[in-house]
Amino acid sequence: PSELSVNRSGRWEQARGGGSRGDMAPSRMSSGSAASVFKKMNYFKKMPDDLTISTNSGSIITMVGALAMALLFVLEFSAFLSLKVETLIEVDDTIDTMMRINFNVTIDDAPCEYVSVDLTDITGTYEHNITRHISKVRLSQWRRWIALHPDEGAGMPAYIQPTTAELAEIQVEREGVEAANAAQLARAVMLDGAEPGVHVANAMAAMEESKLLDVHGNPLGEVVALSQKTTEAYVTTHDLVFVNFFAPWCHWCQALEPIWEQAAAKLPDLHYGEHVKIASVDCVAHVEFCRTMHIRAFPTLLLYTDHSMENPLLYRATRSTEAILEFLEANAKRNHIDHEAEAGAKIAAVSQVHSTASGPEGCMVAGHLLAKKVPGTFHIKLHSPAYSHDAALMNASHVIHHLSFGGDPTSDGGGNILDLGKSSVLNKPFVTAENGHTFVHFHKVVCRMREYLSGTKVGSYSYTMHTSAYKETAAEAFPSVKFSYDLSPMKVVERESTMPTYHFITSLCAIIGGFFTILRQVLNIVFIYS
Numbered sequence: 001p002s003e004l005s006v007n008r009s010g011r012w013e014q015a016r017g018g019g020s021r022g023d024m025a026p027s028r029m030s031s032g033s034a035a036s037v038f039k040k041m042n043y044f045k046k047m048p049d050d051l052t053i054s055t056n057s058g059s060i061i062t063m064v065g066a067l068a069m070a071l072l073f074v075l076e077f078s079a080f081l082s083l084k085v086e087t088l089i090e091v092d093d094t095i096d097t098m099m100r101i102n103f104n105v106t107i108d109d110a111p112c113e114y115v116s117v118d119l120t121d122i123t124g125t126y127e128h129n130i131t132r133h134i135s136k137v138r139l140s141q142w143r144r145w146i147a148l149h150p151d152e153g154a155g156m157p158a159y160i161q162p163t164t165a166e167l168a169e170i171q172v173e174r175e176g177v178e179a180a181n182a183a184q185l186a187r188a189v190m191l192d193g194a195e196p197g198v199h200v201a202n203a204m205a206a207m208e209e210s211k212l213l214d215v216h217g218n219p220l221g222e223v224v225a226l227s228q229k230t231t232e233a234y235v236t237t238h239d240l241v242f243v244n245f246f247a248p249w250c251h252w253c254q255a256l257e258p259i260w261e262q263a264a265a266k267l268p269d270l271h272y273g274e275h276v277k278i279a280s281v282d283c284v285a286h287v288e289f290c291r292t293m294h295i296r297a298f299p300t301l302l303l304y305t306d307h308s309m310e311n312p313l314l315y316r317a318t319r320s321t322e323a324i325l326e327f328l329e330a331n332a333k334r335n336h337i338d339h340e341a342e343a344g345a346k347i348a349a350v351s352q353v354h355s356t357a358s359g360p361e362g363c364m365v366a367g368h369l370l371a372k373k374v375p376g377t378f379h380i381k382l383h384s385p386a387y388s389h390d391a392a393l394m395n396a397s398h399v400i401h402h403l404s405f406g407g408d409p410t411s412d413g414g415g416n417i418l419d420l421g422k423s424s425v426l427n428k429p430f431v432t433a434e435n436g437h438t439f440v441h442f443h444k445v446v447c448r449m450r451e452y453l454s455g456t457k458v459g460s461y462s463y464t465m466h467t468s469a470y471k472e473t474a475a476e477a478f479p480s481v482k483f484s485y486d487l488s489p490m491k492v493v494e495r496e497s498t499m500p501t502y503h504f505i506t507s508l509c510a511i512i513g514g515f516f517t518i519l520r521q522v523l524n525i526v527f528i529y530s
Helices: 024-040 056-081 164-191 196-210 231-236 251-269 287-292 321-336 343-353 501-529
Strands: 004-006 012-014 084-091 098-107 116-121 134-139 145-148 224-226 240-246 276-282 300-305 362-372 376-381 398-405 428-430 437-451 457-471 480-497
Touching: 056 501, 098 376, 098 480, 116 362, 224 231, 231 240, 231 276, 240 251, 240 321, 251 276, 251 321, 300 321, 362 376, 362 398, 398 437, 398 457, 398 480
Parallel strands: 224 276, 240 276, 437 480
Antiparallel strands: 004 012, 084 480, 098 362, 098 398, 116 376, 134 145, 134 362, 240 300, 376 480, 398 428, 437 457
């Protein structure tokens, strides 16, 4: 073919043949140049088959690469279909003003009669003896259920003090007895010419001899003072013995004393009086004996039945003469006149309030509280305003069966917001061998929020717990169990997400392209060194 050239004037000339093609030569040259540039942009140039060869090493590397690409494709596709949870730390901006605290705690050595739950926080909130949404279960020393405790509700129980009418009746009777004794003593002094001191001694001795005695030689209508040496013998020789374990310094014991004496004075005139005896034990004079009998508060009233020191009946009803005598009558019928049908209803009513327990009695406290979302403390107290307590006789050892923060504060059974509170301690015991110690559990509470793909948000609370115990030394301080909590201003957000489609396609292309590039380099290295 003829070759073309360009002269200085820019016109095309034919190098061979001397002819000129005019203006058609530039258009053909322009299209050929464009086609050449277009072909150079082809990154997938194909070589003739007769210029390529197949090798065993190339086949092996190709198969390994194909398997690796297939594996990565499966893993990437699985990641594309699965949920991804991203964890973030953010400022807690939840608008909930209340937080639910769920708990289940067993106190091994404190009757439910003494246990109460209080709640305080730094804003000045103070709730005493909370009973709403809280249940107390009486437990034996083997942690077996005895009965649900009939809680009296908030405030001081109504049976703490005798009524005004009862006090007036007791005072009249005591004044009448004292006046009669004084008159008898005066007559004895006037009839005898001896010295006044001798008169008084003789008169008092005569009065003691004139007292009526029962078949066991004990004065009728009086409270018998017992001690560690005499209690068991006295109980085993009588059908029913109602014993008041008291302390002289106890205010409630002092208030009970005239009622106790009046009940003893009325017993001889009742048809069941010969079967029942009323006695008392001074726990200040007989400290070790009261500890052996598991006395934790004063006054503690125990009824011993069937000539036995085992399984006494703890009195829990009103501290009045009528209630005490009704209680004794029901138990006298249960032990001696069981065939009387009319005794059944009264015995059943008494059994709902009083029940026997061998050994120390415990209490399981379970329920939930609604607290403000500010630092605070809920406090399980082991003493009651209805009794006087000695801290040296009280032990705060306990077991935490469950403790969690969270739950729907607007419902009793939880809801879909803040209902994932989990307990970090399950059936964990906290034991002290010494009495008079208080346990304090410190909790750092953090809000956790889970955001689902659907847009639903569900929150819960996690916490860490640290425990310490110390001995109460203040005069009016008693062992207890405290749960202090402080909320973090930050929250942990767990946000669900999925891999975007474009991300999956990009990753797939990267896998394929990357493997082809790497395999080509490996093949080049093999060819060079083979």
